[in-house]
Amino acid sequence: MILPKSQWLNIQAIAFDLDGTLIDSVPDLAAATNATLAECSLPKVSEDLVRSWVGNGAQILMQRALSYSYSTAEDSPELQARLEQTMPRFMHHYAEHLQQHSRLYTGVLEVLQQLKQAGYKLAVVTNKPYRFTIPLLQAFGLDGLFTQVLGGDSLAKMKPDPLPLQHLMDQWNINSSQLLMVGDSKNDILAAKAANVMSIGLTYGYNYGEDIGLSEPDAVCEHFSQLRQYLLSQ
Ligand SMILES: O=C(O)COP(=O)(O)O
Numbered sequence: 001m002i003l004p005k006s007q008w009l010n011i012q013a014i015a016f017d018l019d020g021t022l023i024d025s026v027p028d029l030a031a032a033t034n035a036t037l038a039e040c041s042l043p044k045v046s047e048d049l050v051r052s053w054v055g056n057g058a059q060i061l062m063q064r065a066l067s068y069s070y071s072t073a074e075d076s077p078e079l080q081a082r083l084e085q086t087m088p089r090f091m092h093h094y095a096e097h098l099q100q101h102s103r104l105y106t107g108v109l110e111v112l113q114q115l116k117q118a119g120y121k122l123a124v125v126t127n128k129p130y131r132f133t134i135p136l137l138q139a140f141g142l143d144g145l146f147t148q149v150l151g152g153d154s155l156a157k158m159k160p161d162p163l164p165l166q167h168l169m170d171q172w173n174i175n176s177s178q179l180l181m182v183g184d185s186k187n188d189i190l191a192a193k194a195a196n197v198m199s200i201g202l203t204y205g206y207n208y209g210e211d212i213g214l215s216e217p218d219a220v221c222e223h224f225s226q227l228r229q230y231l232l233s234q
């Protein structure tokens, strides 16, 4: 559904999700997961499985991986104890190889530059820990484009909670009709709806293998460059 143009014209600022939206980071997340599992003498898991576990930050990714590998419930005390032990190892492995196999999705750099040039304020709102977010943005030459960067641990709550988007509106002194959230996961769309801001869902990301359209964003795009049709005069 394309909303009447007037609603898009209000937009002054855009919050972008990171993993599965700007950067395909699963290959390195999978490598760090497998390096951690190997230290626990557990077998490797596939990249497809890891892709289905990404979306709620590093800790939940590892919780899902350990739950799968040990065939133990995610909330069992035994698994929580193992998670506490292994989490520092995952953080170590991922920090070592943040961008070895990760890549920018097609069109991301060019379109972000065009949006910035057109006057939009740009932010990253990710559930990835902040300490990984900045080096990744730097590695891909994106860091200068954003005036706000929020990681999953920057505030008391992460997406799908609206807090990161509310924080941006406060920081930028804008209202909810002026902010747009762009992301690949239902967490992005749920956060946007909870903050009463518009959202665009991207189909090429992760979203636990589910159709992003089911979350009913205001628009769905198959490619990052399709954002132009809503946000830039042709
Ligand atoms: O690291 C994750 O689990 C998800 O990160 P994202 O919010 O940038 O998609």
Ligand SMILES: [Mg+2]
Binding pocket: 017, 018, 019, 020, 021, 055, 183, 184, 185, 205, 206
């Ligand atoms: Mg994402």
